[in-house]
Amino acid sequence: MTDLSMLAQSAKAWPFELARALEKRVAEQVKAGERAADAPVIFETGYGPSGLPHIGTFGEVVRTTMVRHAFEVLTAGKYTTRLICVSDDMDGMRKVPDTVPNPKSLEQYLQMPLTTVPDPFGTHSSYGAHMNARLCAFLDQFGFKYEFLSATECYKSGRFDAMLVRAAAKYDAIMGVMLPTLGPERQATYSPFLPISPSTGRVLYVPMKHVDAKKGEVTFTDEDGTDVTLPVTGGAVKMQWKPDFGMRWAALGVDFEMFGKDHQANAPVYSKIARILGHRPPEQYVYELFLDEKGEKISKTKGNGISVEQWLAYAPDESLALYQFQKPRVAKKLHFDVIPKAVDEYLTFLDKFPQEEAAPQLENPVWHIHSGRPPQWSSPVSFALLMNLVAVANPTDVSQLWGYIARYAPGSSPQTHPLLNELAGYAMRYYRDFILPAKTFRAPTxxxxxxxxxxxxxxxxxxxxxxxxxxxxxxxxxxxxxxxxxxxxxxxxxxxxxxxxxxxxxxxxxxxxxxxxxxxxxxxxxxxx
CATH class of the missing domain: 1.10.10.350 (Arc Repressor Mutant, subunit A)
Incomplete structure (x- = not known):
């Protein structure tokens, strides 16, 4: 065990708390013979590709990455780790997004799996494939290390087959978990299996007339009124989203997953399904959801929040990572006015890091943001100070600010302080868009x-x-x-x-x-x- 891993045993930062719980879980599984000692530890995040990746997608991956790194340090490389990002692209398209070209042309594909809906942008084989490519490009721009999995490919390739057959064998037990969570009307038609209609190609929400546990087949009434029998394997059916959660944990051997508070009530259901299928549920972490400027829950439909792209127009991505790191179990306002404070807090933590001993460094957010290797350069000028300089200097270009900056911090230049140079540009944009319109000068007494x-x-x-x-x-x-x-x-x-x-x-x-x-x-x- 290294000195760093020993310090990690008592580190209070929340990624280390989760890492220690995960280490305990893995050790217990190895001791009980539930897993091989050299089996990789699987971290998972999920993504719904019906819309574009958003700030919640970023938050889930960046926070999971922090836990993954904390676990690797804590265990001193004893285990290999993997981060899997799964796209639920076999879900039926429930509605046509307003943002796609010629949305009316897609109405005929409603309820079809997203990977069979044509790509309205004309760049990929399907709408699902297009959105998956957007997700990967989104994650790649931040340098995340992950493996992408398409749910459609997992269903069709046979990767989920063993668990799907087991789910058919455990059908009554799964129904015993699900039915008490549903109302009477929904109970009458519910099935954990959603067949893909052979006649229409749509994902069907219909009851099963028969489940053959030995053959791994289900029988149902298709949309054309005929009774159809399909195997649960090979992509002929998919699972309802709650059973799918637990099935995926079991099929992929997931050890850790975090999700928003909106999943909290369903987490016990996911875990029960995983246990029924013979898998110990992963360590789970529930984080709070962000609020808009009025304190209301952010909704993608309402568009009342701030997007990753909007944040990155006014601040570096490290400031957004810091905002995700701080108090993940506290509901926080996510609006433009939180950006300057997040930037300056990031700079403060970055300045502190080189002067700290090893133990406090593990509590410093920049250690987690930069996977233990924060940059040595910071900014001698705060973001708030830059914005006030912009207010009085009225520059048209960042270069015009450097005369003031170089006098204040001798020896600094865009080459020696690239972060400061970036911040100057961000400050100009933020001042122009948010501070200047609200300025009100008054006369002195x-x-x-x-x-x-x-x-x-x-x-x-x-x-x-x-x-x-x-x-x-x-x-x-x-x-x-x-x-x-x-x-x-x-x-x-x-x-x-x-x-x-x-x-x-x-x-x-x-x-x-x-x-x-x-x-x-x-x-x-x-x-x-």
Whole structure:
């Protein structure tokens, strides 16, 4: 056992807590003879390809990747691991998305498996294949290490056959789990098997007239009124989504899966199905769902959230990974106004990491975001400070900001600080789209005017090399000199009169970045307005 794996035994970060539970599970299975000692440990995530991958897809894969890495460190490489991403592409198409070309042309394919629906974009063999390609491209852009599995291919290739035959043999036991979860009307027509109609190609939600456990066959009434007998193997049928969850766990030997709170009530059902099929349910982790700016649950249908693409237009993906890492079991607002704070928190954690001992490093989010190898470079300028620089410098190009930045952080350049260069571009976009439209400047009171004029004079004649600290101290002194009982009111006045907003970064840091003389000029212009 390495020093790092020993530290991981007591690390409190939630990926390590899950990793320790998973290690215990695997050790118990090996001891009981339920698995080979060298069998890979399987992590799984699922994806519904009826729509595009979204922020929930990113969150599930990035969080699972964090647990996978924590497990590998904890066990010091004792086990091989695999992360499988399964696309439920054999599901019937329930409705035609409004976003596809010529949606009416797809209405004739409703309830057909997504992998038999033609691709409206004309680039792949089916709608399901198109969406699967979009998923893989989405995951690849973040560098995730995963294996993609198509549910259709698993059903048709025989990968699920053994479990499907066992499900036929255990049909009554599965029905015993499912029926109590359904209403009377649904109970009358329910079947865990969904046959694919030989006459129409649609996924049928019909009761079974007979289940032959020995032959692994089911008999049902097809849409044309005839009774049809099909094998449960070879892709002739699929399973209802709840039994499918448990069957997939059993067929793929899944050891760990996490899912959103909307699955929490059904998790015991998935586990019971897996046990019926002879597989110990995987370790599971339920995370909270995100809320919109009004505190309401985010819905893909409503479009009331923020997409990955929208987040990445204003911030690096590491900031989004941090937001996913922090308090996964707490419902959090996911809207544009959380982005700046997430960026600056990421920078803070990145700055701390090199100064920390090994044990605290394992608790630092950047260790988990970067799989134990966070970059050494950070940003000497915060995102909030950059946005305020944008507010007063009014640049048309990032290069125009670098004169201020290089003076504030000597020796820095786009080449030596690529993250800072990216952040400058993000700050310009975020300021333009969200801060500028909400700006409201106000006139100063007589007390504020006198204090600001004094501050401008002191900035023009500042005797020392300006730094964030000494300029902040001087600004405090000016506030005290002019009788501000609560210095927060003094700084709030600076932000409202000079920047048109109620709050901002440390004023001294802003003045150091923008320059003492330029800040004095900014005050003069504001007082003359």
């Amino acid at each position: 007589d007390q504020e005017r006198a204090a600001m004029a004094d501050l401008a004079d002191r900035l023009r004649t500042f005797p020392d090399e300006p730094t964030g600290e000494n300029l902040q101290t001087m600004t405090f002194e000016v506030g005290k000199t002019h009788g501000f009982e609560n210095l927060r009111d003094w700084f709030k006045a600076l932000y409202e009169v000079l920047l048109g907003q109620e709050q901002g970064p440390r004023f001294g840091s802003f003045a150091a970045l923008y320059g003492a003389s330029d800040t004095a000029k900014l005050i003069d212009e504001a007082l003359a307005r």
